[in-house]
Amino acid sequence: MPAAYERYLVPAVFRPFAEDLTVKAAALRPRRILELAAGTGVLTSTLLAATPSSEVTATDLNEAMVAFGSAQAPGATWRQADAQRLPFADGRFDLVVCQFGVMFFPDRVAAFTEVRRVLVAGGRFLFNTWGPLGTHAFEAALQAGLERAFPVDPPRFFPTVPHGYADPASVATDLTAAGFTVEEEQELTLQGRAPSTADLAIGYLTGTPVRGAVEERGDGPTVRATVTAEMTARLGPGPVTAPMTAYVFRAVA
Template structure:
């Protein structure tokens, strides 16, 4: 799953926002960076290039992601870690970054409090979250395909989990509850560029937890064909450009 995620989804869906988050991180001139939910290292690689004098530690809960990320971005120190129980002493970092990871934290306030613990006083927490589901054109088309392929009950992972943290007021309240001061909040819409809708569909169907439902359905080939057909009808076969909206937060410990 991590390889499919890296090959098909990272370039289209995550790379544009990684570039944005990197420029914001570099402008803070950090010396010690901790990345949470680093995945396969898309943001990590950019951070290493943009802040070459900084020490970068990249973490993810998933061992497979850590294994692949450590190959992709070997300049960072890679650790398997739970964001709610970080294996670092207090005050270890002056910047913590997280790209599209906070929505996966079971207890966001607890995770945010842990981030604050490992930051120096006044340290910065910089992260993004996906906006409302309807603002992500690729995933709207994907879900329409899943609803056709699973008429009795389509997988709801995409709209409910990645987009499950789409109210900026709730995120800001969680940050405040963990002792952070929100310094900047911004809605950001960027364009994703897919050379092939078939490849992008493959990424979602094999590189995300949607894969489980597809494998259990008994006819993976039919699901793939239906989803690709629906996505192509809505977006075209590719190359295609489509908008994706996120929120960016910067908070001070």
């Protein structure tokens, strides 16, 4: 899964937003950065390049991602860690960053409280979260393809998890409950670019948790063909460019 995610999805979907977060992070001139849900290290790599004097610690709950990411971005210190129980001392970092990870936290207020604990007073928490599914053309087309492939009980991972925390007011409420003050909230739309919709379909079907749901439900090659056909009907065969919307938050401890 990490290899497919890195090959097919990182360049098209995640790198544009990693570059945006990196610019915002570097402007804060951090000395000690903690990254949560670092995945395969796309944000880690850009942070290392943009903040060469900073100490970067990258974490992920998934040990396979930590193993893969540590090879991609060896300049960081990598650790397996649960965002709700961070293995770091109080006030250890002056910046915590997270790219499209907060949606996965089972108890977001608990995780945000842990983030605040490991930040120095006045430290920042910088992260992004996807907007509604309909504002992400790639993933809206993917979900339509899944619903075509599985008319009964289609996988609902994308509407409920990646796009399941798409109300900025709810995010702000959770941050406040954890003791943060929201300094900035931005709605940001960037263009995703992929060489083909077939590549996108492969990436989503083999490099995300949808993989397991598809394998449980039916024949993989048939599903891939159906999803690719639906995505192509909506996006074209490629190269394809389409808008993706996220919300970016900066909060102070």
